[in-house]
Amino acid sequence: MTAMFNTVTEIGNLTIDEVFGYYDGPRLFSCRSGDGNYYIAIHVDDDGDNEVWLLAPVSTRRLEEVRTGRISLHGAFRLVEGGRVWNLLVSSDARDVLRYDFMSVDSVGDEILPSPNARLALESRVEAVVSTNTIWSAIDSIAQEAIQGGRLPTSIQALKSLRHVVDISLSNVNYPKLPAIHIDALGRSLTRLQSLFDAAGQAFFDRPTARGAVPSRIKDQTRLLAIHPFPGSFGIRLESDNNDLFGSDTLTPVFESVALLFQAGDNEAYLLEVLDKLGPRTAAHYRSLARILASARANFTIEVGVPNRAQSVSATLPYDRLSNLINILERQSEKVVETLTIAGELIGVETDPIKRRVHIKSVEHDINCGVADNCAHKLMGLTIGGIYEATFSVRIDVIDISGEEKVTYKLIDIN
């Protein structure tokens, strides 16, 4: 391994682990301190004589997520674990660290961070690591130490059971120490969480569509079992009930993506990045879950452990951030909609601006819906009984009380 920066007292000597970006020298790489901690280092500025570098402390798990592109480099810094990054001023010639600061990532401007498009795409190296006896024995010893109240950490439980493990806990913001929660809030949260995993499963195994129900073959894989409650505000352990159809490795991206969704919190850019992969149905159920938690005045914590990963992912949605999260998700629901184009017979049309609607029927669809303002002029001259190609936006919402999905179509083009 290659030494990179001269010593920063609080970190120790850093040696390069893997170079991701090289241009007349390493400019983006992972590195490791003498005490075994990993960092992602990136060159973000220079004035000719000196260079500015940012170092984000990362767990081995987060490092893997960045290496494999599951998390963008922007996300790796903006959502750094612990919320702080090292900012180093380094002389260009001697690599001396002239000044350093462990600063809040909120102080780092977006203009110096990699764009959200900048993403690595390297092969995961986790499997090779986890397969060694050394790591397994280390995990056993960690497990022994980590057992608290009979509950193993989700990562350890996932390794032992080869199932995906999810711990959730809810606490009422008015009574944070009370080990109880209203059962209607708990029930709705659990069912919405299940729907969230179902929708995420559909995005990965099928297609992230808002139309039609999630196929039962997918729901069979993403179904969760309630295993036991655990002490805390009110905690409950869930495990996947997946059989061998997809295998646990196939299911892992689903659980990891849902975990990332919670980890994104109300960071809009990162949240939209995660939801972009998970699709509008997942977003709708997440929106509904956030509303249920807000209504219950609940703080929500989730920890996800998956087989073949040594560390869990945990995230907290504090009650006081839910309002902002819901606003972001509402805005997102207006912007990210699915479209559907069909060829069908015009059954009816109402051009009155107050009641503007169209009714179009094809072999597979019978859609009676509103009309987008910028498409209103196209209604003139349409002939009842004529065959038209019509394009609709498709928006999905979830009714909080029942969990029922409501799909709304709007005509956006017709020819």
Add this chain to the structure above:
Amino acid sequence: MTALFADYLPKTNCPPADANESFEVVYHVVKKPDLADCDFRTAVEANLHHDGDPCQRCSISIFTDLSDVSKFLDFFPYMRRRHLAEGYIPPAAGKIKKLPSQYHRIALGGRTKTLTGKATLR
């Protein structure tokens, strides 16, 4: 034709056997619109990265495709303040080798001063 390589190149496997002579248009990021020798200094000449790969230290990084420059800038936004020199490597003046990287990277092994061209603002 045989390239005239700088004296300081390692005696073995440098340039690597799979590096090619090239006539391609290449691009190199420079600090100012007016080119200077210092824009094309290798790590050896600049006395940098002593622990790096010995042959790689005798090279400079270049692009052969402008779309790769765009990807590169996504990773390193501060480079947008710099300029892009465009030129070509005459026969026997150097060799290039494509190396794996997230943005396309090509290292030039050899006497880089022969890279000629004009810096253009992009």
